[in-house]
Amino acid sequence: MIPLSRPDITEREKQAVLAVLDSNFLSLGPKLREFEEKMAAYSGTEYAIACNSGTSGLHMIIAGLGIKDGDEVITTPFSFISSSNCMLFERAKPVFIDIDENTYNMDTSQIESKITEKTKAILPVHIFGQPVNMTDIRQISLKYGLHIIEDSCEAIGAEWNGKKAGTMSEAGVFAFYPNKQMTTGEGGIVVTNNKNLAKLCYSLRNQGRGIDTQWLNHVRLGYNYRMNDISCALGIAQLERIDEILAARQRVADAYMERFKEVEGVILPTVDERVKMSWFVFVIRFESWIDRNVVMETLLGRGIGCRPYFTEIHLQPFYREMFGYKEGDFPITERVASGTLAIPFFNSITEEQVDIVVDEVKRAIRYASIADRETRLKKLWEDVI
Numbered sequence: 344m345i346p347l348s349r350p351d352i353t354e355r356e357k358q359a360v361l362a363v364l365d366s367n368f369l370s371l372g373p374k375l376r377e378f379e380e381k382m383a384a385y386s387g388t389e390y391a392i393a394c395n396s397g398t399s400g401l402h403m404i405i406a407g408l409g410i411k412d413g414d415e416v417i418t419t420p421f422s423f424i425s426s427s428n429c430m431l432f433e434r435a436k437p438v439f440i441d442i443d444e445n446t447y448n449m450d451t452s453q454i455e456s457k458i459t460e461k462t463k464a465i466l467p468v469h470i471f472g473q474p475v476n477m478t479d480i481r482q483i484s485l486k487y488g489l490h491i492i493e494d495s496c497e498a499i500g501a502e503w504n505g506k507k508a509g510t511m512s513e514a515g516v517f518a519f520y521p522n523k524q525m526t527t528g529e530g531g532i533v534v535t536n537n538k539n540l541a542k543l544c545y546s547l548r549n550q551g552r553g554i555d556t557q558w559l560n561h562v563r564l565g566y567n568y569r570m571n572d573i574s575c576a577l578g579i580a581q582l583e584r585i586d587e588i589l590a591a592r593q594r595v596a597d598a599y600m601e602r603f604k605e606v607e608g609v610i611l612p613t614v615d616e617r618v619k620m621s622w623f624v625f626v627i628r629f630e631s632w633i634d635r636n637v638v639m640e641t642l643l644g645r646g647i648g649c650r651p652y653f654t655e656i657h658l659q660p661f662y663r664e665m666f667g668y669k670e671g672d673f674p675i676t677e678r679v680a681s682g683t684l685a686i687p688f689f690n691s692i693t694e695e696q697v698d699i700v701v702d703e704v705k706r707a708i709r710y711a712s713i714a715d716r717e718t719r720l721k722k723l724w725e726d727v728i
């Protein structure tokens with residue numbers, strides 16, 4: 344009854360989409376150019392290349408930087424699987440490091456110990472909208488001559504030390520799936536100041552077509568990663584409201600922070616003082632005496648949307664099989680991942696709904712702290728009758 348997320352679509356978005364449908368240009372039209380220009384202006388980069396998902400954006404950067412077979416990229420296992428899959432598309436290898444237990448971002452002090460001759464890049468993920476310590480990452484990248492690719496898919500509008508996420512490196516990506524801060528239905532965008540990389544991205548998203556050459560002249564292997572003009576129009580309308588959208592999310596986050604402050608067993612998000620958050624999801628973590636899965640099932644049974652965010656990439660069946668990862672490889676990531684839960688978080692959530700969610704979480708904790716299943720079921724049953 345209270346969903347996990349909900350896009351924030353107004354009359355303005357609907358009109359913008361309808362106007363495209365009344366035009367002759369549903370793809371590669373004027374809205375694509377306009378969206379890219381406005382995104383470049385927003386992020387303060389020279390170029391913005393729209394594409395059909397955040398994953399395609401990450402893949403184009405990996406391919407565009409020439410990262411290939413046998414190369415290694417240092418990244419985090421606590422993320423959405425796409426931040427590692429993007430390098431597998433080019434047969435490069437993700438090399439994981441563990442995370443910081445407070446921010447859930449990659450522990451930058453572990454990067455140097457994983458650098459080899461094969462290392463080509465560092466791919467930090469600004470998890471849940473909190474930028475990674477980019478000061479550290481930039482220093483390491485300069486020292487060893489490594490590329491940096493920012494997975495900013497969850498962090499549009501976030502800042503590290505006053506600098507925007509996605510723009511503190513060679514290239515960053517924002518994503519626009521409906522649960523993200525702003526949406527285009529499906530979509531993503533690469534932002535960069537690197538002219539050569541930008542040109543390659545324009546080409547790669549459009550079947551490897553030559554940029555300065557004639558129509559249907561394909562000069563490299565490319566893809567269909569285009570964003571259609573309907574999505575672009577939706578994106579333009581959302582971008583015009585981005586400050587309002589991010590402020591609404593901040594208000595909901597503040598409301599949860601206030602109400603959960605005194606709840607025993609709940610660990611709230613920690614925001615570094617150098618960070619300006621852009622809230623993607625609101626994730627609480629339970630202390631080890633509480634069984635997160637029982638909380639989750641109890642909440643779902645009561646109509647409260649929730650989901651584990653994230654399950655570790657290295658323990659996904661495909662990664663275990665391909666790289667031989669097992670439990671215990673990244674202990675902090677595993678400890679965090681076993682206790683975290685994303686709870687309902689969207690701009691139009693009401694104060695009353697926030698209260699309901701908090702009350703239901705408190706109620707669920709009462710059952711989830713009973714280790715013995717029999718006793719737990721008995722207690723649940725008693726409370727029902």
Ligand SMILES: *Cc1c(COP(=O)(O)O)cnc(C)c1O
Pocket residue numbers: 396397398399422423425426468494496497518519520530531
């Ligand atoms: C959303 C997201 C992406 C991109 O996802 P798409 O579904 O391909 O748009 C990439 N990385 C992270 C960390 C994300 O949260």
